[in-house]
Amino acid sequence: MSLVVVGSVAYDAIETPNGKRDRALGGSCTYIALSASYFTKPCIVAVVGEDFAPEDRALLESKGVDLEGLERLPGKTFFWSGVYSDDMNERTTLRTDLNVFADFRPKLPPSYVHQDYLFLGNIQPTLQSEVREQMREVRFVGGDTMNYWMLHTRDDLLATIRNWDFLLINDSEARMLVHEHNLRRAAQKILDLGPHTLVIKRGEYGAMLFRRDTLFMVPGYLLEDVFDPTGAGDCFAGGFVGYLAERGFDLRNNHIDVHELHRAVIYGSVLGSFCCEQFGVERFHTLTRKEIDQRFDEFRRFTTF
Secondary structure, eight states, X not given: OEEEEESOOEEEEEEXXXXXXXXXXXXXXXXXXXXXXXXXXXXXXXXXXXXXXXXXXXXXXXXXXXXXXXXXXXXXXXXXXXXXXXXXXXXXXXXXXXXXXXXXXXXXXXXXTTOSEEEEOSSOHHHHHHHHHHOTTOSEEEEEOOHHHHHHSHHHHHHHHTTOSEEEEEHHHHHHHHTOSSHHHHHHHHHTTSOSEEEEEOGGGOEEEEETTEEEEEOOOOOSOOOOOTTHHXXXXXXXXXXHHHTTOBTTTTBOOHHHHHHHHHHHHHHHHHHTTSSTTGGGGTOOHHHHHHXXXXXXXXXXX
Protein backbone atom coordinates (compact mmCIF):
# COMPACT_ATOMS: atom_id res chain seq x y z
CA MET A 1 0.00 0.00 0.00
CA SER A 2 1.45 3.37 -1.00
CA LEU A 3 1.06 6.63 0.87
CA VAL A 4 1.07 10.04 -0.82
CA VAL A 5 2.54 12.76 1.40
CA VAL A 6 2.15 16.46 0.54
CA GLY A 7 4.11 19.12 2.38
CA SER A 8 7.45 20.85 2.68
CA VAL A 9 11.04 19.76 2.16
CA ALA A 10 13.32 22.24 3.84
CA TYR A 11 16.65 23.05 5.41
CA ASP A 12 16.70 23.98 9.10
CA ALA A 13 19.17 25.78 11.32
CA ILE A 14 18.53 24.39 14.79
CA GLU A 15 19.92 25.27 18.21
CA THR A 16 19.05 23.36 21.38
CA PRO A 17 20.76 23.09 24.79
CA ASN A 18 22.54 20.01 23.40
CA GLY A 19 24.09 21.63 20.34
CA LYS A 20 23.28 23.11 16.97
CA ARG A 21 23.14 22.42 13.26
CA ASP A 22 23.46 25.16 10.68
CA ARG A 23 21.86 23.31 7.77
CA ALA A 24 19.91 20.15 8.50
CA LEU A 25 17.46 18.41 6.19
CA GLY A 26 13.92 19.00 7.44
CA GLY A 27 10.39 19.89 6.42
CA SER A 28 7.10 18.15 7.23
CA CYS A 29 7.09 16.05 4.07
CA THR A 30 10.60 14.78 4.82
CA TYR A 31 9.88 13.70 8.38
CA ILE A 32 6.53 12.11 7.53
CA ALA A 33 7.91 10.18 4.56
CA LEU A 34 10.98 8.90 6.39
CA SER A 35 8.88 7.68 9.32
CA ALA A 36 6.25 6.09 7.11
CA SER A 37 8.91 4.35 4.99
CA TYR A 38 9.36 1.69 7.69
CA PHE A 39 5.79 0.51 7.04
CA THR A 40 4.83 1.42 3.47
CA LYS A 41 6.10 3.14 0.31
CA PRO A 42 5.77 6.94 0.61
CA CYS A 43 5.31 9.08 -2.50
CA ILE A 44 6.10 12.71 -1.79
CA VAL A 45 4.73 15.87 -3.39
CA ALA A 46 6.94 18.84 -2.59
CA VAL A 47 9.28 21.42 -4.10
CA VAL A 48 12.99 22.13 -3.60
CA GLY A 49 15.48 24.58 -5.04
CA GLU A 50 18.72 24.19 -6.94
CA ASP A 51 20.60 23.95 -3.64
CA PHE A 52 18.97 20.64 -2.67
CA ALA A 53 21.93 18.38 -1.95
CA PRO A 54 22.44 15.05 -3.76
CA GLU A 55 23.15 13.32 -0.44
CA ASP A 56 19.74 14.39 0.91
CA ARG A 57 17.99 13.05 -2.15
CA ALA A 58 20.01 9.86 -1.76
CA LEU A 59 18.82 9.44 1.84
CA LEU A 60 15.18 9.60 0.76
CA GLU A 61 15.78 7.19 -2.09
CA SER A 62 17.62 4.76 0.20
CA LYS A 63 14.47 4.51 2.33
CA GLY A 64 12.32 3.68 -0.68
CA VAL A 65 10.66 7.10 -0.95
CA ASP A 66 9.21 7.74 -4.41
CA LEU A 67 10.49 11.14 -5.59
CA GLU A 68 8.58 11.49 -8.85
CA GLY A 69 6.50 14.22 -7.23
CA LEU A 70 9.49 16.16 -5.89
CA GLU A 71 9.71 19.25 -8.08
CA ARG A 72 13.03 21.10 -8.46
CA LEU A 73 12.87 24.79 -9.37
CA PRO A 74 15.38 27.63 -9.84
CA GLY A 75 16.10 29.29 -6.52
CA LYS A 76 16.64 28.13 -2.97
CA THR A 77 14.93 25.51 -0.84
CA PHE A 78 12.61 26.57 2.02
CA PHE A 79 14.75 27.54 5.03
CA TRP A 80 13.84 27.83 8.71
CA SER A 81 15.95 28.79 11.72
CA GLY A 82 15.03 28.49 15.38
CA VAL A 83 16.27 28.21 18.97
CA TYR A 84 14.77 26.01 21.69
CA SER A 85 14.35 26.90 25.36
CA ASP A 86 16.36 25.12 28.04
CA ASP A 87 13.57 22.59 28.66
CA MET A 88 12.87 22.41 24.88
CA ASN A 89 9.14 22.92 25.38
CA GLU A 90 9.26 26.24 23.55
CA ARG A 91 11.09 27.45 20.49
CA THR A 92 11.73 30.85 18.98
CA THR A 93 11.74 31.24 15.23
CA LEU A 94 14.65 33.40 14.10
CA ARG A 95 14.14 33.26 10.36
CA THR A 96 11.75 31.85 7.77
CA ASP A 97 12.63 32.04 4.07
CA LEU A 98 9.91 30.40 1.98
CA ASN A 99 11.97 30.67 -1.20
CA VAL A 100 10.60 28.26 -3.87
CA PHE A 101 7.97 27.03 -1.38
CA ALA A 102 6.25 30.44 -1.53
CA ASP A 103 4.54 29.56 -4.82
CA PHE A 104 4.12 25.85 -4.14
CA ARG A 105 1.20 24.28 -6.02
CA PRO A 106 1.11 20.52 -5.45
CA LYS A 107 1.46 18.59 -8.71
CA LEU A 108 0.49 14.93 -8.49
CA PRO A 109 2.12 12.62 -11.05
CA PRO A 110 -0.49 10.39 -12.75
CA SER A 111 0.79 7.36 -10.83
CA TYR A 112 0.00 9.05 -7.50
CA VAL A 113 -3.66 9.78 -8.22
CA HIS A 114 -4.73 6.15 -7.72
CA GLN A 115 -2.81 5.49 -4.50
CA ASP A 116 -4.67 4.28 -1.42
CA TYR A 117 -3.54 6.61 1.38
CA LEU A 118 -3.02 10.35 1.63
CA PHE A 119 -1.53 12.57 4.30
CA LEU A 120 -1.75 16.33 3.80
CA GLY A 121 0.98 18.21 5.61
CA ASN A 122 0.65 21.72 6.96
CA ILE A 123 -0.01 23.83 3.85
CA GLN A 124 -2.86 26.15 2.79
CA PRO A 125 -6.25 24.46 3.25
CA THR A 126 -7.29 25.27 -0.33
CA LEU A 127 -4.23 23.42 -1.64
CA GLN A 128 -5.02 20.47 0.63
CA SER A 129 -8.54 20.38 -0.84
CA GLU A 130 -7.23 20.46 -4.40
CA VAL A 131 -5.05 17.43 -3.75
CA ARG A 132 -7.86 15.53 -2.00
CA GLU A 133 -10.20 16.12 -4.95
CA GLN A 134 -7.69 14.56 -7.35
CA MET A 135 -7.44 11.30 -5.37
CA ARG A 136 -10.97 9.93 -5.66
CA GLU A 137 -10.01 6.31 -4.94
CA VAL A 138 -8.19 7.06 -1.69
CA ARG A 139 -9.04 4.72 1.20
CA PHE A 140 -7.92 6.85 4.13
CA VAL A 141 -7.10 10.56 4.12
CA GLY A 142 -6.14 13.03 6.77
CA GLY A 143 -3.69 15.69 7.64
CA ASP A 144 -2.30 18.41 9.82
CA THR A 145 -2.94 22.12 10.18
CA MET A 146 -1.81 24.99 12.38
CA ASN A 147 -2.99 28.10 14.22
CA TYR A 148 -2.17 30.41 11.29
CA TRP A 149 -4.83 28.80 9.07
CA MET A 150 -7.31 28.78 11.96
CA LEU A 151 -6.91 32.53 12.36
CA HIS A 152 -6.65 33.64 8.74
CA THR A 153 -8.46 31.07 6.55
CA ARG A 154 -10.90 29.48 9.00
CA ASP A 155 -13.75 28.94 6.52
CA ASP A 156 -11.43 27.27 4.01
CA LEU A 157 -9.97 25.10 6.77
CA LEU A 158 -13.37 23.94 8.01
CA ALA A 159 -14.47 23.10 4.46
CA THR A 160 -11.25 21.13 3.94
CA ILE A 161 -11.23 18.97 7.07
CA ARG A 162 -14.92 18.14 6.58
CA ASN A 163 -13.77 15.66 3.92
CA TRP A 164 -10.98 14.05 5.96
CA ASP A 165 -11.07 10.76 7.80
CA PHE A 166 -8.68 11.93 10.49
CA LEU A 167 -7.04 15.07 11.84
CA LEU A 168 -3.75 15.30 13.77
CA ILE A 169 -3.12 18.48 15.75
CA ASN A 170 -1.53 19.45 19.05
CA ASP A 171 -3.43 20.35 22.20
CA SER A 172 -3.19 24.14 21.83
CA GLU A 173 -4.40 23.92 18.22
CA ALA A 174 -7.34 21.72 19.26
CA ARG A 175 -8.40 24.32 21.81
CA MET A 176 -8.05 27.15 19.31
CA LEU A 177 -9.94 25.39 16.52
CA VAL A 178 -13.20 25.13 18.48
CA HIS A 179 -12.64 27.78 21.19
CA GLU A 180 -12.83 25.21 23.98
CA HIS A 181 -10.20 24.81 26.71
CA ASN A 182 -11.29 21.38 27.98
CA LEU A 183 -9.73 18.83 25.63
CA ARG A 184 -12.47 16.24 25.95
CA ARG A 185 -15.16 18.75 25.03
CA ALA A 186 -12.92 20.22 22.34
CA ALA A 187 -12.46 16.77 20.80
CA GLN A 188 -16.21 16.18 20.58
CA LYS A 189 -16.68 19.52 18.86
CA ILE A 190 -13.89 18.72 16.37
CA LEU A 191 -15.47 15.35 15.55
CA ASP A 192 -18.67 17.27 14.76
CA LEU A 193 -16.73 19.13 12.05
CA GLY A 194 -16.27 16.02 9.91
CA PRO A 195 -13.25 13.84 10.74
CA HIS A 196 -14.31 10.62 12.46
CA THR A 197 -10.87 10.20 14.07
CA LEU A 198 -8.89 12.84 15.94
CA VAL A 199 -5.38 12.53 17.38
CA ILE A 200 -4.25 15.26 19.75
CA LYS A 201 -0.48 15.33 20.18
CA ARG A 202 0.80 16.52 23.56
CA GLY A 203 4.58 16.52 23.04
CA GLU A 204 6.48 14.89 25.87
CA TYR A 205 3.16 14.09 27.60
CA GLY A 206 2.01 11.69 24.90
CA ALA A 207 -1.06 11.61 22.67
CA MET A 208 -4.81 11.01 22.74
CA LEU A 209 -7.03 9.42 20.11
CA PHE A 210 -10.72 10.35 20.02
CA ARG A 211 -13.60 8.72 18.14
CA ARG A 212 -17.29 8.47 18.86
CA ASP A 213 -16.74 4.90 20.02
CA THR A 214 -13.38 5.12 21.78
CA LEU A 215 -10.93 7.25 23.73
CA PHE A 216 -7.33 6.08 23.85
CA MET A 217 -4.46 7.77 25.69
CA VAL A 218 -0.76 6.97 25.64
CA PRO A 219 2.14 8.61 27.52
CA GLY A 220 5.21 9.96 25.80
CA TYR A 221 8.26 7.71 25.63
CA LEU A 222 10.68 8.78 28.35
CA LEU A 223 14.08 9.47 26.78
CA GLU A 224 17.26 9.95 28.79
CA ASP A 225 18.49 12.60 26.36
CA VAL A 226 16.48 14.78 23.97
CA PHE A 227 18.77 16.36 21.42
CA ASP A 228 16.25 17.97 19.08
CA PRO A 229 12.42 17.82 19.08
CA THR A 230 12.16 19.33 15.58
CA GLY A 231 9.96 17.15 13.40
CA ALA A 232 8.77 14.87 16.21
CA GLY A 233 5.11 15.67 15.50
CA ASP A 234 5.55 14.96 11.80
CA CYS A 235 7.32 11.69 12.63
CA PHE A 236 4.33 10.81 14.79
CA ALA A 237 2.11 11.41 11.76
CA GLY A 238 4.32 9.26 9.53
CA GLY A 239 4.34 6.38 12.00
CA PHE A 240 0.58 6.64 12.56
CA VAL A 241 -0.60 6.64 8.96
CA GLY A 242 2.29 4.47 7.74
CA TYR A 243 1.26 1.65 10.06
CA LEU A 244 -2.38 1.91 8.99
CA ALA A 245 -1.30 1.72 5.34
CA GLU A 246 0.78 -1.36 6.10
CA ARG A 247 -2.27 -3.00 7.71
CA GLY A 248 -4.54 -2.12 4.79
CA PHE A 249 -6.90 -0.02 6.91
CA ASP A 250 -9.83 0.50 4.54
CA LEU A 251 -12.88 2.63 5.34
CA ARG A 252 -14.48 1.93 1.97
CA ASN A 253 -15.03 -1.69 2.98
CA ASN A 254 -16.01 -0.77 6.55
CA HIS A 255 -12.67 -2.08 7.80
CA ILE A 256 -12.60 -0.24 11.11
CA ASP A 257 -10.65 -1.91 13.89
CA VAL A 258 -10.14 0.53 16.75
CA HIS A 259 -7.31 -1.63 18.09
CA GLU A 260 -5.39 -0.98 14.88
CA LEU A 261 -5.89 2.73 15.45
CA HIS A 262 -4.57 2.33 19.00
CA ARG A 263 -1.48 0.50 17.72
CA ALA A 264 -0.99 3.23 15.12
CA VAL A 265 -0.87 5.82 17.93
CA ILE A 266 1.83 3.78 19.65
CA TYR A 267 3.88 3.51 16.47
CA GLY A 268 3.48 7.24 15.95
CA SER A 269 4.81 7.85 19.46
CA VAL A 270 7.71 5.48 18.84
CA LEU A 271 8.79 7.27 15.65
CA GLY A 272 8.47 10.65 17.34
CA SER A 273 10.73 9.49 20.17
CA PHE A 274 13.43 8.22 17.80
CA CYS A 275 13.38 11.55 15.97
CA CYS A 276 14.36 13.37 19.19
CA GLU A 277 17.45 11.24 19.79
CA GLN A 278 19.58 13.14 17.25
CA PHE A 279 19.41 16.38 15.28
CA GLY A 280 17.12 16.71 12.30
CA VAL A 281 16.76 13.45 10.40
CA GLU A 282 20.13 12.07 11.52
CA ARG A 283 18.60 9.17 13.46
CA PHE A 284 17.01 7.81 10.29
CA HIS A 285 20.40 7.04 8.79
CA THR A 286 20.74 4.08 11.15
CA LEU A 287 17.22 3.40 12.49
CA THR A 288 15.86 -0.08 11.74
CA ARG A 289 12.40 -1.65 11.83
CA LYS A 290 13.70 -4.05 14.47
CA GLU A 291 14.47 -1.11 16.80
CA ILE A 292 11.02 0.35 16.12
CA ASP A 293 9.25 -2.90 16.98
CA GLN A 294 11.35 -3.34 20.12
CA ARG A 295 10.31 0.09 21.37
CA PHE A 296 6.70 -0.69 20.47
CA ASP A 297 6.96 -3.74 22.73
CA GLU A 298 8.43 -1.55 25.47
CA PHE A 299 5.35 0.66 25.25
CA ARG A 300 3.19 -2.43 25.59
CA ARG A 301 5.04 -3.54 28.74
CA PHE A 302 5.10 -0.07 30.28
CA THR A 303 1.35 0.45 29.90
CA THR A 304 -0.06 -3.01 30.65
CA PHE A 305 -1.79 -3.46 33.98
